[in-house]
Amino acid sequence: MTVLRAEGLGKKYKRRWALAGCSIDIEAGHVTGLVGPNGAGKSTLLNLAAGMLEPTTGTIEVCGGVPGSGPDQLAKVGYVAQSTPVYTALTVEEHLRLGAHLNPGWDEKLAQRRVERIGLDPKQQAGKLSGGQRAQLALTLGIAKRPELLLLDEPVAALDPLARREFLSDLMESVAEHGVSVVLSSHLVADLERVCDHMIVLVDSQVRIIGDVEDLRATHHRLSGPRRDLDTLPSDQQVISASHTDRQTTVVVRTDGPILDPSWTVGQLTLEDLVLEYMSNPVTARPALEVLR
Numbered sequence: 163m164t165v166l167r168a169e170g171l172g173k174k175y176k177r178r179w180a181l182a183g184c185s186i187d188i189e190a191g192h193v194t195g196l197v198g199p200n201g202a203g204k205s206t207l208l209n210l211a212a213g214m215l216e217p218t219t220g221t222i223e224v225c226g227g228v229p230g231s232g233p234d235q236l237a238k239v240g241y242v243a244q245s246t247p248v249y250t251a252l253t254v255e256e257h258l259r260l261g262a263h264l265n266p267g268w269d270e271k272l273a274q275r276r277v278e279r280i281g282l283d284p285k286q287q288a289g290k291l292s293g294g295q296r297a298q299l300a301l302t303l304g305i306a307k308r309p310e311l312l313l314l315d316e317p318v319a320a321l322d323p324l325a326r327r328e329f330l331s332d333l334m335e336s337v338a339e340h341g342v343s344v345v346l347s348s349h350l351v352a353d354l355e356r357v358c359d360h361m362i363v364l365v366d367s368q369v370r371i372i373g374d375v376e377d378l379r380a381t382h383h384r385l386s387g388p389r390r391d392l393d394t395l396p397s398d399q400q401v402i403s404a405s406h407t408d409r410q411t412t413v414v415v416r417t418d419g420p421i422l423d424p425s426w427t428v429g430q431l432t433l434e435d436l437v438l439e440y441m442s443n444p445v446t447a448r449p450a451l452e453v454l455r
């Protein structure tokens with residue numbers, strides 16, 4: 163089953179395109195990381211998927227429905243926005259009560275367990291929580307809702323390192339136990355690497371690359387060797403970035419085939435290297451669109 167399908171998706175604010183021509187296909191059961199520079203369009207994409215925004219062009223379908231189209235659709239999708247919105251005048255326990263009231267699939271046990279473990283005082287007003295505690299409360303509401311698809315916009319940005327690790331392991335537990343699909347944006351690629359099996363890199367409002375993390379790792383190589391003209395590379399090798407000194411060429415290529423040329427020294431890239439290559443070379447790389455299976 164497809165949990166998120168976008169075709170030619172675009173969003174324009176006044177005269178500026180925040181997102182343009184995005185085609186994305188995410189099957190259920192995946193944890194998909196969304197990365198890209200500031201202003202690339204990550205929050206815009208998540209807002210479109212949550213039904214908080216309407217597309218200017220193209221279409222987006224989430225869990226088989228139009229985002230934000232009614233109560234059934236809202237129940238299927240959990241969304242924790244970057245600002246981790248909470249009701250400042252309500253206490254922690256009132257938030258949980260509200261969650262139980264509004265969400266047909268509410269998991270009270272899970273919500274209580276999380277609040278206890280995080281150490282939130284149920285009687286404390288949300289407006290008096292720290293930024294990290296507010297984020298934890300918002301994340302608890304998102305997870306305990308038991309959605310089919312959980313959309314998280316920079317969920318760990320406000321968390322301390324231990325809380326971050328625990329949150330990510332909670333998330334993995336929810337994925338394993340309840341099969342929830344997740345799309346989460348973050349600038350912390352090392353965190354994403356721990357939990358994501360798929361990755362989308364957005365640059366300049368467009369999808370630069372989308373795919374299975376293992377496939378991405380296996381098909382990208384850093385080649386270094388004697389200086390040479392890039393036109394001499396085999397046609398199945400897509401150049402992502404290249405640099406030359408007087409004597410040496412270093413090039414990052416994407417290819418499904420083996421590197422047969424013995425003059426290259428072949429190095430593997432970490433996921434972080436790979437993401438940075440796409441983020442810092444928006445011109446040389448062509449967009450690579452794939453279906454996530």
Ligand SMILES: Nc1ncnc2c1ncn2[C@@H]1O[C@H](COP(=O)(O)OP(=O)(O)OP(=O)(O)O)[C@@H](O)[C@H]1O
Pocket residue numbers: 175176179180198199200201202203204205206207
């Ligand atoms: N409400 C708005 N009105 C006008 N422009 C907007 C609005 N929201 C976002 N934008 C613009 O759209 C572009 C994409 O913004 P978006 O917030 O989606 O990026 P992002 O990738 O989430 O960035 P960040 O990593 O900084 O959170 C940016 O240029 C931003 O200035």
